[in-house]
Amino acid sequence: MPRALTPEQQAVVDWPGSAAVTAGAGTGKTELMAERFAAHLLRDGFRPLQVVAVTFTDAAAAELRSRIRRNLQARAAGLEEQLAELEAAPIGTLHSLCKRVCDEHPTHAEVAPGSRVLDEGEAAAWIAEQLDDALSTTDAAHFGRDGVPFSLAREALRAFLGDPLTADLALRQVPDGLDEWLARCQTLFT
Ligand SMILES: Nc1ncnc2c1ncn2[C@@H]1O[C@H](COP(=O)(O)OP(=O)(O)O)[C@@H](O)[C@H]1O
Ligand SMILES: [Mg+2]
Incomplete structure (x- = not known):
């Protein structure tokens, strides 16, 4: 099993609506976000491709995806499909999410094929x-x-x-x- 969340972390994972968490570095925000993502899969029945997670940097997105992966792997077997799909789940920066939406709706977005996000x-x-x-x-x-x-x-x-x-x-x-x-x-x- 994944490590036990604190009651404060668990309360945010279980909260049914929007939640804003303000806490210092190293207090477990990424961990709770990873668990909230996992709860949307295991508790709410969503597929990884149906859950969006936005971060400020690519590094934070990679960290979040790897925590979700680790936490799912630590649970019961039988999550192979979810784990495979997790690699393509929309976990990334706001820019990468916008790019993804534009690529999926090129006509409405009026974005040229092959365009990319500038650094x-x-x-x-x-x-x-x-x-x-x-x-x-x-x-x-x-x-x-x-x-x-x-x-x-x-x-x-x-x-x-x-x-x-x-x-x-x-x-x-x-x-x-x-x-x-x-x-x-x-x-x-x-
Ligand atoms: N409930 C918990 N029990 C034990 N360790 C935890 C718990 N929540 C987070 N951690 C660990 O504490 C460290 C910091 O957590 P992290 O989620 O990265 O914090 P933040 O995103 O707020 O900077 C990580 O190593 C994480 O695995
Ligand atoms: Mg963090």
Whole structure:
């Protein structure tokens, strides 16, 4: 049998709805997540491909998958099929989950076949390139004396791209017309 969970860990494994666990490093969060995953298989009857587990890093995902594997192997025999399917279960980073969903629904996602998730460095370089392209094709009249200073526009857009959710929220609240709004911003900065 796998190691006994503490009552606190067991309570989260047994909790039927959403649960948020806040605890320090090394306190057993990954262990309880592995057991919660196992409970969805053994108690709730889901297949490994039907349970999604999201982590921040690939390393954490690999660790979680190996703990689930170990904990299933420590139980009774007869779980060979579940163990085989576990290797393909959607346990990974949010990016890898999104990629998986896009690959499974290419038409709706409008994602080209063969696309891949960029790593952080590649993503930063890609965004910088796109930003330069976008700025170089923007009407020069928007910048300089009668518009937003070029360097300010560039920095503002860079900040926006770094936090797309807030940028989207901000742009949704722009009253009527971006030009008017930008003009007001300009008076704040100059
Ligand atoms: N209930 C438990 N009994 C014994 N050891 C445990 C228990 N829960 C976790 N551990 C062990 O403690 C260590 C840290 O647990 P882990 O789940 O990796 O913590 P966290 O994810 O919070 O950093 C691991 O070696 C794990 O196997
Ligand atoms: Mg952990």
